Amino acid sequence: MALKAKSKWGPYKKRGSSQGLGKAKEIIWLAQISQEFSKFTRFVVGDGDRIRFWEDLWWGDQPLGVQYPRLLSVVTDKNTPISSILGSTRPFSWNFNFCRNLSDSEIEDLEGLMRSLDRLHISRSVPDMRSWSLSPSELFTVKYFFLALSQFSDSPLVFPTKFVWNSQVPFKVKSFVWLVAHKKVNTNDLLQLRRPYKALSPDICKLCMKHGETVNHLFLHYSLMMGLWHKLFQLAKTDWVPPKSIFDMLSTNFNGFGSSKRGIVLWQAACIALMWVVWWERNARIF
Incomplete structure (x- = not known):
C-alpha cells in the first residue's frame, strides 16, 4: 500500500516548502504588476456588467468612490457593477442600496452625482x-508601458538591458549577471529561504568567513571585492562611491573607459569578469 501511494501521489513534501513560498511570491508579484498596469488604463462603459460603479476609474479623473467619499461610506456593496445600479434605458432607474437614510449633505452629493451621470x-x-491612456491610439503597447514605469520616481530602477545582453561575453555569463542583478543566484541566504528545514552549516560567506552570504555582500560589499571594484575605477580614472546594491551598481552609467564602442565593450567585460571570477572562487571553496 505504501508503494502504491508513493507511485500515485509522488514523494512526500513538507508543508511550507519552497514551492509554497514561490507561489506566494508569484501571486504578490502579479498583484503588483496588475496595480501598476491599472494606473494607466480607464474603462469605457458598454453594458456596465464588468465595471465597478464605485471602485473603478470610468467617469471623470478619479473613481466615483474617491469623488464622493460620503456616499461610498454608506453603500452596502462597494463592488457593485454599473449595471446593478443604473438601468440601461432613460430615464435611468437608480438602485444605490444605501445602508441607511441619507443626511442633507449626502443628498446634495447624490444629486450632484446623478446630474453628472446624465450624459x-x-x-x-x-x-x-x-x-490605454498612454497611447494616442488608446491601444496597449509594451513600449509606452516601459517608458511610463521608467519615469516614475517610486518605480524600481530599470534593469540595464544593453549593459548585460549586448556585452561581448558568453551567453551563460550574461545569464549569470542577470541572475545576480535580480538576486536569483544561489547564495546561502537564498538557499536558506528555499529550504528552511535544512540549515546551512555554517551560514556565512565562504570568502570572508565573517558575514552572512548575500548577493550584495558577495559581489559588492565583501572587502576583497570592494578592493577590486576600487582598483577597476582607478584604472578608469573615475571617481566612485560604493552603491547600496549590486543592482544599483549595474544600473548606473559610469562610462568607465569612455563612450567609444571599444571603451564600452571593455568596461562591460571588466565589470562582468569581476563578478564571474568571485563566483568561481566562491564555488571552488565550497565544492
Whole structure:
C-alpha cells in the first residue's frame, strides 16, 4: 500500500516548502504588476456588467468612490457593477442600496452625482472595454508601458538591458549577471529561504568567513571585492562611491573607459569578469 501511494501521489513534501513560498511570491508579484498596469488604463462603459460603479476609474479623473467619499461610506456593496445600479434605458432607474437614510449633505452629493451621470450612455449590446491612456491610439503597447514605469520616481530602477545582453561575453555569463542583478543566484541566504528545514552549516560567506552570504555582500560589499571594484575605477580614472546594491551598481552609467564602442565593450567585460571570477572562487571553496 505504501508503494502504491508513493507511485500515485509522488514523494512526500513538507508543508511550507519552497514551492509554497514561490507561489506566494508569484501571486504578490502579479498583484503588483496588475496595480501598476491599472494606473494607466480607464474603462469605457458598454453594458456596465464588468465595471465597478464605485471602485473603478470610468467617469471623470478619479473613481466615483474617491469623488464622493460620503456616499461610498454608506453603500452596502462597494463592488457593485454599473449595471446593478443604473438601468440601461432613460430615464435611468437608480438602485444605490444605501445602508441607511441619507443626511442633507449626502443628498446634495447624490444629486450632484446623478446630474453628472446624465450624459452617460449604456448599451446592452456592447461589452465593457479598457482604454490605454498612454497611447494616442488608446491601444496597449509594451513600449509606452516601459517608458511610463521608467519615469516614475517610486518605480524600481530599470534593469540595464544593453549593459548585460549586448556585452561581448558568453551567453551563460550574461545569464549569470542577470541572475545576480535580480538576486536569483544561489547564495546561502537564498538557499536558506528555499529550504528552511535544512540549515546551512555554517551560514556565512565562504570568502570572508565573517558575514552572512548575500548577493550584495558577495559581489559588492565583501572587502576583497570592494578592493577590486576600487582598483577597476582607478584604472578608469573615475571617481566612485560604493552603491547600496549590486543592482544599483549595474544600473548606473559610469562610462568607465569612455563612450567609444571599444571603451564600452571593455568596461562591460571588466565589470562582468569581476563578478564571474568571485563566483568561481566562491564555488571552488565550497565544492
